Amino acid sequence: MIKSISFTLLIGMAISCQLTTQNEKDTILKKDADFSRYIIQGKWDSLALAYHSEAYIQVPGDRTIQGRDSIKAYWIPRKGFKITHHEIKPKEIEVDGNLAYDIGYYELSGIRQDTVKWGPTKGQYLVVWKKEGEEWKIYADAWSRIQRND
Numbered sequence: 001m002i003k004s005i006s007f008t009l010l011i012g013m014a015i016s017c018q019l020t021t022q023n024e025k026d027t028i029l030k031k032d033a034d035f036s037r038y039i040i041q042g043k044w045d046s047l048a049l050a051y052h053s054e055a056y057i058q059v060p061g062d063r064t065i066q067g068r069d070s071i072k073a074y075w076i077p078r079k080g081f082k083i084t085h086h087e088i089k090p091k092e093i094e095v096d097g098n099l100a101y102d103i104g105y106y107e108l109s110g111i112r113q114d115t116v117k118w119g120p121t122k123g124q125y126l127v128v129w130k131k132e133g134e135e136w137k138i139y140a141d142a143w144s145r146i147q148r149n150d
Contacts (some may be wrong), residue, residue, distance in 0.1 A: 024095040028102055028129055028136055035138075036086040039075070039108075048072035052130050052137035060144045083110040085120065100129040100136065106143065122146050 031050065038047040048068040051057075057065050057074065065074050077083060090104035103126050109119025123145040130139035 021095050024100065024136070025093045028093050028095075028100060029090065031129075031136055031138075032088040032090060032102065036088055039083050039086040042082075044072050044076050047075055050138055051141070052132050052139040055138055056140050058140070058142040077110075080114070081110060081112045083108055085109045088125070098131040099139075102127040102129060105146075 035047065035050055038044070038050065048071060051068050051071050053068065055066065055068065055071060057071055059065060059074065065071055086106070086108045088104060088106050090102055092101075092103045094101055103124075105122065105124050107120045107122050109117065109121065111117055123143050125141070125143040127138055127142075128140040129136045131137070
């Protein structure tokens with residue numbers, strides 16, 4: 001009887017862990033969608049708060065930027081440019097305790113000088129998420145453009 005109770009408890013704990021991990025993945029998926037919405041709507045303060053207080057972004061062909069204020073400044077488009085479409089397409093999300101990674105593809109397009117459309121630009125990304133308190137925040141963000149269209 002004790003073996004039966006122990007086995008039942010073990011199965012229950014495993015199911016609970018799976019549900020918790022799926023809930024964490026669902027939270028990250030929602031935050032991916034929020035990130036795109038902040039970019040399209042120009043909500044730069046909200047975008048900056050999506051990042052961990054000690055976050056890094058690695059800008060392709062450029063430098064590594066650290067800190068929310070510097071990251072916010074990077075994302076604000078130059079005058080006359082507007083992002084009209086930003087979509088994140090996760091391929092894999094894995095959660096391990098207070099860290100997670102998110103690998104996938106992105107697509108963006110926009111308008112410059114109010115008339116000239118550009119894009120879509122497509123690429124791949126790798127994001128490391130880290131909990132700040134109880135909330136998932138982007139800790140490290142790296143991406144690169146894909147030159148070919150497959």
